[in-house]
Amino acid sequence: MNEIPPGPLAGIRVLDLTSVLMGPFATLQLGDLGADVIKVEPPEGDIVREIGPGRGPKMGGMFLHTNRSKRSIVIDLKRPEGRDALLRLAATADVMIFNMRPKALARLGLDYGSVRAVRPDIVFVGLVGFGQEGPYAARPAYDDLIQGASGVPALVAAASDGTPRYVPVNIADRVVGLFAVQAILAALFHRQRTGEGQEIEVPMFETMTGFVLGDHLGGLTYRPPLDAGGYARLMSRHRRPYQTADGHICVLIYTDKQWRSFFAAVGSPDLIEDPRFRNLKARLRHIDEVYGEAGRIFRTRTTAEWRDVLERADIPNMPMHTLATIQDDPHLKAVGFFEAAEHPAEGPVVSMRVPSRWSRTQPRAGRPAPRLGEHSREVLAEAGFPDREIAALVAGGAVREGGTVPEEMSDRQEEAV
Structure with a gap:
C-alpha cells in the first residue's frame, strides 16, 4: 500500500479561533492543504454545529463540510487560566486566526501584542466586518449585511422583478474566507524569506465591494462617469436558464x-x-x-x-441541476468528486473532495469534522501540559473534553463577526 504524501502545508500549525462560516471556511482550506488546524471553541461550541439535520448533537451537515481536517479543543477564554492556556498554545503556532471583534479580543488579553510576546514570528490574522480605521469598525457583520452593503441585492433587483434579494449562498463569507487564505499563504511565504511575522486584517465589506464592483463599476470608473455603471449582460432580466x-x-x-x-x-x-x-x-x-x-x-x-x-x-x-440531481452528474461521478466516507461518530456520510489535482502533494481531508472538545487533552499534551495540569484545567472548567456541553450561549459567540 502506497503511503499518502503529506499535504503542501504539512508542519504548519494554525490556531483557529473563528466560528460560524467565513473563518472556518478559510481554515478548512488550510487543513485540507495539510496544516494542523486546532479549532478553539467556546464551551457551547461553534453555533454552526446546530445548523441543519444531524445524527448526533451539534454535528449538523454544514459543520461537517466546513470543519473537516481540524481538531477541536474547548477553552473558556473568559477564565484567566483559559486565556493563559491559549497563549501557551499560541507559542507553538505559526498562524492565529480569529473573527471575534478586535476590541473583544483585546479585552481577553489576546491582542497582537500579547500573542507576539510569546511567538514573535506569528502570522496574526483578524477577519473583521469592516476596516478598523473607518466609522463602521465596531459594527457586527454577517453575510446578509455584507451582501446588501456591497450592492448584491440591488443588482438582483435590477436584473429581475425589482425586488432586492440576497444570493441564496453565503457568498460573502466564502469569498472573504478565500481572500483570507490568500493573505495567510502570502504572509507565510514572506516569513519563510525574512523570518518576520505580521498582523493582517481582512475586512468583509471592503473585500466584497471590490469583488462586486470588478464586474459592475463600468463607466463609473472614469471621471467624469461614462455611464451609470453595471455590466449590461449580467443585469439583463432575461439572463437565466x-x-x-x-x-x-x-x-x-x-x-x-x-x-x-x-x-x-x-x-x-x-x-x-x-x-x-x-x-x-x-x-x-x-x-x-x-x-x-x-x-x-x-x-x-x-x-x-x-x-x-x-x-x-x-x-x-x-x-440545470438541483440539490437532488447534482450527485448524479456523470462528470462529477467520473472525477470522484463525491466520496462515501464513514464518520466515527455520525456514520456514513457524503464528502466532497478537494477539486484541484496535484502531481506530488495532493490536498485531501486529513480527518473528519471533530466532535466538540474531542481533542482537548491531546492538543494540550502535545503543547507540553502535564497530565495533572490538564486535569486541573478540566476540573476548573477552563477546558472541556468531548461530551461536556452546556446549553447556555456565551458572550464570545455573540462577539463573533
Whole structure:
C-alpha cells in the first residue's frame, strides 16, 4: 500500500479561533492543504454545529463540510487560566486566526501584542466586518449585511422583478474566507524569506465591494462617469436558464462565431445579419431583446433535443441541476468528486473532495469534522501540559473534553463577526 504524501502545508500549525462560516471556511482550506488546524471553541461550541439535520448533537451537515481536517479543543477564554492556556498554545503556532471583534479580543488579553510576546514570528490574522480605521469598525457583520452593503441585492433587483434579494449562498463569507487564505499563504511565504511575522486584517465589506464592483463599476470608473455603471449582460432580466419544452437548460452563446453557429443550427442564419446580433457591442446594447429572442427559440424543443443540437454546434451548455440531481452528474461521478466516507461518530456520510489535482502533494481531508472538545487533552499534551495540569484545567472548567456541553450561549459567540 502506497503511503499518502503529506499535504503542501504539512508542519504548519494554525490556531483557529473563528466560528460560524467565513473563518472556518478559510481554515478548512488550510487543513485540507495539510496544516494542523486546532479549532478553539467556546464551551457551547461553534453555533454552526446546530445548523441543519444531524445524527448526533451539534454535528449538523454544514459543520461537517466546513470543519473537516481540524481538531477541536474547548477553552473558556473568559477564565484567566483559559486565556493563559491559549497563549501557551499560541507559542507553538505559526498562524492565529480569529473573527471575534478586535476590541473583544483585546479585552481577553489576546491582542497582537500579547500573542507576539510569546511567538514573535506569528502570522496574526483578524477577519473583521469592516476596516478598523473607518466609522463602521465596531459594527457586527454577517453575510446578509455584507451582501446588501456591497450592492448584491440591488443588482438582483435590477436584473429581475425589482425586488432586492440576497444570493441564496453565503457568498460573502466564502469569498472573504478565500481572500483570507490568500493573505495567510502570502504572509507565510514572506516569513519563510525574512523570518518576520505580521498582523493582517481582512475586512468583509471592503473585500466584497471590490469583488462586486470588478464586474459592475463600468463607466463609473472614469471621471467624469461614462455611464451609470453595471455590466449590461449580467443585469439583463432575461439572463437565466432558458426554458425548454420540458424543463430548463443553461446556455451561454457569447462570441460572434457561437451566434452564427446557433442560428445556423436552428435554421435561422438570416438572424446573424440582424443589427442587434451583429457583434458583441450591438448585442450588449440590445441585451434584453437578444436574450428574449433566444428564449423564444429555446422553448420550441426539449432539453434533450437542445443538448444534442448545442453539442453538435459546439455551443457551451450545461444541465440545470438541483440539490437532488447534482450527485448524479456523470462528470462529477467520473472525477470522484463525491466520496462515501464513514464518520466515527455520525456514520456514513457524503464528502466532497478537494477539486484541484496535484502531481506530488495532493490536498485531501486529513480527518473528519471533530466532535466538540474531542481533542482537548491531546492538543494540550502535545503543547507540553502535564497530565495533572490538564486535569486541573478540566476540573476548573477552563477546558472541556468531548461530551461536556452546556446549553447556555456565551458572550464570545455573540462577539463573533
